[in-house]
Amino acid sequence: MKLTIKQVTKTFKEKKALDAIDLELTTGVYGILGANGSGKTTLMRILASVMKPTSGQVLLDGQDIMAMSHEYRNLIGYLPQHVGLYKNFTAEKFLKYIAALKGLPKEETDEKVDEVLELVGLSEARRKKVGEFSGGMKRRVGIAQALLNDPKILIVDEPTAGLDPKERIRFRNLLSKISSNRIVVLSTHIVSDIEFIAKEVLILKEGQLIKKETPQRLLKGIEDKVWTLVIDENEIPRYQSQYKVGNIARVDDRFQLRILSDDQPDHDAIQDHPNLEDLYLYYFDEEETA
Ligand SMILES: Nc1ncnc2c1ncn2[C@@H]1O[C@H](COP(=O)(O)OP(=O)(O)O)[C@@H](O)[C@H]1O
C-alpha cells in the first residue's frame, strides 16, 4: 500500500497553507512535526479526503483518492484535532452510533465495538458517560471510533494535546500497538510523542515540507550542537538572548541550561546527546516544546 502526495498545494484566500508538498507514505507511523499554523491539520484533512487540495493530487496505489470516493473513505480512520463527543452517550453507545454512521453491518457492530473498547482499554468504562471521562479517556474513545472500520490508513491530528504525561505514554503505546499493517499519520508538536514510534518524521514549516527523515537520522544532524551548561540565575537572560535555549533545570542553587549551538557556548559547556525536542528547537525556536 502506497499513498502518494503529489505537488499538493492548499490556499486559503492569499494564505498558502500547503506549498507543493511531495510525499510518499507506506505502512508504518509517520510523525508530522510543526509549529501552530504550519499546515499540519490542512494536510491531514486532505489525506482524510474531507478537504480538496487547491492543486495537486493524493493517490492510493496510483488511484486518485477523490475519484475513489467511498472506496477510499472506507479505508480511512480519522481523528480530527477537535472532536465533538456526545457527552451524554456512554462510550459503548457512542461507538455504536458512529458504527451506524460509518455503515458497519449491524450484525458485526457489537463485536467490533467490544474489540475496539478492549484495544483502547475502555472495556470497564463502557457504560460510563463520555462527558465524565478524563482527557486521556476521551482521546481513546476518539481513537476507538477511528478504528471501527479497521482502517488501512489512520490519521490522527494532535491526539496528545492537553494530556498529562502518563496519558501520553499510554496513548503512544496504543498507537504503536495498532500501527502494524497500516499507514498511520500522526501530527503533534510534542516531540517525545513520536521519537520512538515514528518510522519517519516530517517537519512542516509554513506550509513546506522541510525535512523527511528517520528520527535517528534527524538526530544525527544535530549531534554536535547540543550543550549543557550550569550557570547562575542572573546569567540566564544573556544566554537566552544569544542562543537557542531549551530546558532550564535547577541544580541546587544554580541552573542547568540546554543550549543549541554550532559552537561551544562556553568553555564549561558539555556536549550532550540530542533528542527530538532539541531538533524542534533547532528548527523552530519555539517556546512550547514540552
Ligand atoms: N479554513 C481555513 N480558512 C482560512 N485559513 C485557514 C483555514 N484552515 C487553515 N487556515 C490557515 O492555514 C494555515 C495552516 O493551518 P493549519 O493547517 O490548521 O496548521 P496547524 O494544524 O499546523 O496548526 C494557518 O495559517 C491557518 O490560519
Ligand SMILES: [Mg+2]
Ligand atoms: Mg492543527
